[in-house]
Amino acid sequence: MVASKPLIPPRVPCEFCPLRRREKFRDFTDHQLAFVSSFKFGELAVDPGATIISEGEEHPQLYTALAGWSFRYKILEDGRRQILNYILPGDLVGLQGNLMREMQHSVEALTRVTLCIFEREKLVTLFQNHPSLAYDLTWIASREESMLDEHLLSIGRRTALERAAYLLSFLDYRAYSTGVFSEEGPAILPLTQQHVADTLGLSLVHTNKTLRKLADMGAVRWLDRGSEVLNRERLQSIAGWRPLNEEQRPFI
The missing domain is CATH 2.60.120.10 (Jelly Rolls)
Known part of the structure; x- marks a missing residue:
């Protein structure tokens, strides 16, 4: 540790x-x-x-x-x-x-x-x-449940290429929507290929081949320790996923 x-x-x-x-x-x-x-x-x-x-x-x-x-x-x-x-x-x-x-x-x-x-x-x-803050806690927990539902759908029904595209699209969207990319440095998703494999339920070899396909399609660029989304629309199209148009979200 x-x-x-x-x-x-x-x-x-x-x-x-x-x-x-x-x-x-x-x-x-x-x-x-x-x-x-x-x-x-x-x-x-x-x-x-x-x-x-x-x-x-x-x-x-x-x-x-x-x-x-x-x-x-x-x-x-x-x-x-x-x-x-x-x-x-x-x-x-x-x-x-x-x-x-x-x-x-x-x-x-x-x-x-x-x-x-x-x-x-x-x-x-x-x-x-503070009932309004209690409601905010409920909203945060409900949003987490919604994200896990989408992750389960991805692992259960999407192909390996679609899974990888969804994961990178989802994290890219979350990073922009929470202001991470605009305030905390370059727009690089800080995941190794092992993290991707452990998220998608794929072997490291299968993950490497899948990510290379996405790179060859011009959707992402893989770096030493992370990846950069090059074509957001293309990546979302491969995944068959679009982010929700959320309004301002609460936090505690």
Whole structure:
């Protein structure tokens, strides 16, 4: 496990949260902002490859991703890994640990990640006194369920080429819609071919051949550690997928 350390202090005050400036995120009311500021008690910086949460843990914290990429995954007894979804800024991490005794998946940092840490004990207060924020939590959980539905459809029914095109299209869209590409550097999806294989349920050899096909079609360019989408419309057409036209989304 790569070392990580809390940043308490310094921290980013909620009043100056960079997510509040991003077009796709809905801002808080003054009342909501005051509560979220008291709800947050610190930040955590995590290095690439570090485990943020381990399956089977009783996890006491709830996090919001402030910067960077990470992913949820499960591992079989023989070591085979299935990546379930990717976590970008604004996403919640560890909600299962607040509602269930044990985490049912693990979370690993894909890039350097900064997480806002929230007090588990105050989650009840949120539901009791801040129904609009409680609704936002429900929206976030429902959106996660919707994304997992699409991922399951992809693994179950799309061809290998369609699966790869969908995954890269989906992550490219999410990165743009959350402002990652516009504010956190070049528009490069930071996945290795092993990450793609573990997400799509394909062998590494099959994944390599599939990604080469997408590159030959001019849809993507594969780099040493990541990929760049060259033709968004072409990639979405291959996948048979179009992103939803979402309005501003909430975050905590």
